[in-house]
Amino acid sequence: MEVTGLTRQDLDITLPDVARATLLKFKPDQVVNAASLTRLERCEEDPVASRSINTTAPADWAKECGKADVRFVHLGTDYIFDGTKTTAYLPEDSPAPLSRYGQDKAAGEKAVLLANSQALIVRLAWVFGHGGSTFMSQLPGILAEREVVELAGGRRGSCTYAAEAARIILDLAGGDARGIFHGVQNGETTWKGFAEKAAGLMRGRGAKVACREIRELPADRIPGLKVARPAFSPLDMHKTETFLGRKIPDWVQGLEEYLAEIGF
Numbered sequence: 001m002e003v004t005g006l007t008r009q010d011l012d013i014t015l016p017d018v019a020r021a022t023l024l025k026f027k028p029d030q031v032v033n034a035a036s037l038t039r040l041e042r043c044e045e046d047p048v049a050s051r052s053i054n055t056t057a058p059a060d061w062a063k064e065c066g067k068a069d070v071r072f073v074h075l076g077t078d079y080i081f082d083g084t085k086t087t088a089y090l091p092e093d094s095p096a097p098l099s100r101y102g103q104d105k106a107a108g109e110k111a112v113l114l115a116n117s118q119a120l121i122v123r124l125a126w127v128f129g130h131g132g133s134t135f136m137s138q139l140p141g142i143l144a145e146r147e148v149v150e151l152a153g154g155r156r157g158s159c160t161y162a163a164e165a166a167r168i169i170l171d172l173a174g175g176d177a178r179g180i181f182h183g184v185q186n187g188e189t190t191w192k193g194f195a196e197k198a199a200g201l202m203r204g205r206g207a208k209v210a211c212r213e214i215r216e217l218p219a220d221r222i223p224g225l226k227v228a229r230p231a232f233s234p235l236d237m238h239k240t241e242t243f244l245g246r247k248i249p250d251w252v253q254g255l256e257e258y259l260a261e262i263g264f
Contacts, residue, residue, distance in 0.1 A: 001170075004028070008035065013057040019064040030071030030173055033058055036105070040079075040227040043101040054104035059111035066116035073173050076123035076180070078157060080106040083230030088158075088188070090236050091123070091180040098228040109180065122169050122183040125235055126194075128254075129162025130261055136194060140264045143199050143211045151191045152225055153216025157233040158184035159194060161254030163261075171244050181240045187250040188234040192216050198255060207264045 004026060012018065013035050023031075036054055037043055043050035058074050065072035081089050082096040095106035112119050128136035135151070136159065142149055160183065168183040189197070195214050202209050219225045237248050 013061065014052045019061045020068075023064060023068050023070060028070055030073060031061065031065055032073040032075070032169060032173075033061055034075050036075065036077075038077075038101065039224075040099050040101045040229070041224060043099065043104065044227055047100055047104075050100050050104045051107075054101065055108040055111055058108045059115045062112040062116035062119050066118065071173060072112070072116055072119045073169060074108070074112045074119060074121050075169075075183075076109055076121050077102070077105050078123060078125035078184075078233040078235055079230060080109070080123075081230050081233050083232040085232065088234040088236035091182055091239050098230060101227075113179070118178055120173055120177050121180045122165075122172060123180065123235055124160045124165055125158045125184050125233060127160045127162055127165060128258060130258070132162065135191070139195055139198055140202060140207075140259060140262060143195065143202060144208045144264070145210055147210050148213045148215060149195060149211050150215045150217050150222070151195060152219040152222045153190070153192060154219060155229065155231050155233075156188055156190050157230075158182075158188055158235045159251035159254065160184045161251070161258050163257065164249060164254050168240065168244075168248065172240070175243065177243055181243065182235040182237055183240065184235045184237065184248075185251040185254045186237055186248050187252065189251060190216075194251075194255070197252060198259070201256060201259055202264050205259065205264065207259075 037050050062072045079102040080095040080097050082098050097103045097106050109121050128134055164185055165183050172181055192214055199209050199211055241248055
């Protein structure tokens with residue numbers, strides 16, 4: 001399989017006619033749209049940009065891919081839910097977003113499927129991976145250097161090692177899946193639980209861990225976390241596992257693979 005990865009410097013997905021021109025240039029068999037404006041505070045500050053990137057552009061790409069008979073895969077998020085359930089969210093559960101980001105991502109899912117009934121939507125959550133800018137991606141380095149690590153408390157959800165997410169997406173697309181699926185790893189945790197497990201695994205591997213205390217703080221005391229996020233948003237993987245015919249590894253295995261990848 002030949003993969004061409006385009007960054008936002010290479011391609012502005014919101015430009016008029018860019019989808020048609022890009023499809024003509026590269027002639028792909030499928031397009032995976034991983035582009036999204038994910039900073040919740042930025043989405044609240046600039047709703048026009050949020051709507052353009054998270055709703056309008058994905059629908060335009062889905063439509064053009066449909067016309068060109070190109071498979072279109074769009075990545076979703078657990079932030080379309082309000083966190084009031086007590087069991088993991090199913091693909092068919094109704095969205096109830098708490099933020100502009102969640103609203104526009106939910107609208108994007110609907111718009112994509114209206115524009116292209118053959119499209120595939122794969123929802124991810126709490127993604128971590130090599131080179132990532134998320135807190136979970138950077139956590140091993142933080143644990144190695146800081147004696148006290150402060151993080152947001154009061155949230156429980158699913159984790160996704162980027163490499164496993166890629167495997168799930170490719171397997172679903174390769175199996176001609178359509179509609180909405182979840183693409184996280186099994187199990188659920190909190191940010192503190194993730195940090196504690198990471199520290200323990202790192203110590204077990206002989207890696208440096210300066211951290212001696214992990215403190216949970218209210219989210220509104222953490223810079224950049226002022227916008228409401230779902231307190232409980234694990235994603236159920238039964239539909240995905242049934243379609244693929246395999247069990248998806250749990251998040252601890254994903255964390256172990258990630259630590260090995262980055263040398264911790």
